[in-house]
Amino acid sequence: MIEASNLTKRYGSTVAVNDLSFTIRPGVVTGFLGPNGAGKTTTMRLILGLDNPTAGTVTVNGKPHAQVPSPMHEVGALLDAKAVHGGRSARNHLLCLAQTNGISRRRVDEVLGVVGLSDVAGKRSKGFSLGMSQRLGIATTLLGDPEILMFDEPVNGLDPEGILWIRNLMKALAAEGRTVFVSSHLMSEMENTADHVIVIGRGRLIADCSMVDFIARSAGQAIRVRTPQPEALARAVAAAGGRSAATAEGEAGELEVSGLTEQRLGDIAFAHGVRLHHLAPSRASLEQAFMELTADSVEYHAGLPETRQPAQIGWEN
């Protein structure tokens, strides 16, 4: 459990984190989303006590991180996979970290096996690829078998195999009842991993809700259809009270329809004798919704229909 209340961090005149309050719960993967420079890394640094907050507090299992008796057994954090001394071997790197918390050599070798680095354990880490560095960083977080794990942009620069590995690892860790907190600037990545999302923009909290709710709201009711008779379908949709528009790609015969359910749209097309070659809910708008959301949080907040907010969505500005 990580709890932040009114967390604020200023660097000179720049406000990196602005009055942020949230709770990260165990047993789920919590995605931490925001564009580059939104304050995600700063927030994680504040959680770990690397930076001192200008105002507000943040606790890890009820205590400031610096007061946690055995930090590696409670929090494992990977902020920057390249933040290692490249001249040290992978095993010695892990060993020197393990020793601070009284963790055995045996555990070091075990964790090297878990992340698949046993074969290169004696090699200096400056020769590691980004994927190997990420694995070494993840090994660091697992050493103390902690309840809380934090990863800052863990899939950045990884190949598909590495991404899949990290995704499954995070899900497995959460399934074991741990608190998993992972940041990303890609909505599409989080969609496949996170159960809960916290969205920030310019250091402010924009959304704190479950992924299901976020998708339901953001994806809206848009339906993508392809038909050889687009004009006829557009007239029929308008007559039924829906809206249609050409898709963003401008493909001939493709329309994006909103204001109607999939079932109703199919019935209307049938009634008007319009042939459909494709009918599916539009998912492309999720990434777009996220970008709009974070591009200017204030405007988005103003345009948000209040009635559609489920109770657990906390919108702040």
Add this chain to the structure above:
Amino acid sequence: MAALTASPARPRTVPADGYRAGVAGTLRSEFTKIRSVRSTYWTLFLLVAAGVAWSIAYCAGEASRWASMAPQDRLGFDPTQSSVVGLALLGQLVIVVLGTLTLTSEYSTGMIRTSLTVMPRRGVLYGAKAAVLAAVALAAAFVTSLASFFIGQALLTRTHVSATLLQPNVLRAVLGSALYVVLCGLFAFGLGAIIRSMAGAMTAAYGFLFLVPQLAKALPSSWYADIDRWLPGGDVVNAITNTRQVNSNPHLFSAWSEFAVFGAYTAILLVLGAVLIRKRDA
């Protein structure tokens, strides 16, 4: 990918009740850090090599010139200083590198963030680093000073003035040259904590140890005479390694007092570094 399925089992490494990560583990950790990078071995090798090489070159040279040396020069000759002063003069150059690297390499690589995440009690981390640096430097410097002394005296045997450890002030010079090197390492370590960049900390360390004493010589001689004993570096080496009173600079304090002056500067830097590392964002 074998790792895919192997998520770690539930807590197996949970510490005993009341366990608190602290000084003992951090000392072990810092020792692992210092022994697992090549720069440590290079600098310590250079330290030993420089000290011993000086002793061989200087003492062999003096021994061969002995027959033709003037009586006053023979009288002023200090066989102990001849053999160990090289460790202090050259060793300070070398140990400053190790001292600054100890902390600044963590900042330049970003390792400091990982270190502080696993050991967030910054004072403990800082103290353990300084202690391990001091212990490693002391071991290397003490071995070097003993080796330099005995090799030097062996080379000086035919002058019949070679020293033994039991003669007055000899042990002090042998120990002092090693301790001076350790202090220089800590001096640089403190500067590293304050400045956090390797280039900056090394420049500052060499500036204080070499440039300031040289610049002070440009002062009017009466001022210099008053100031000399308070300077870090410079004449401290002479005061600490000298076993005769003949050559001694009259403006300096006694050997251990000069040592205390330099120790005080080092302590100030270490305390300042400790305050800053606790206060600043990592």
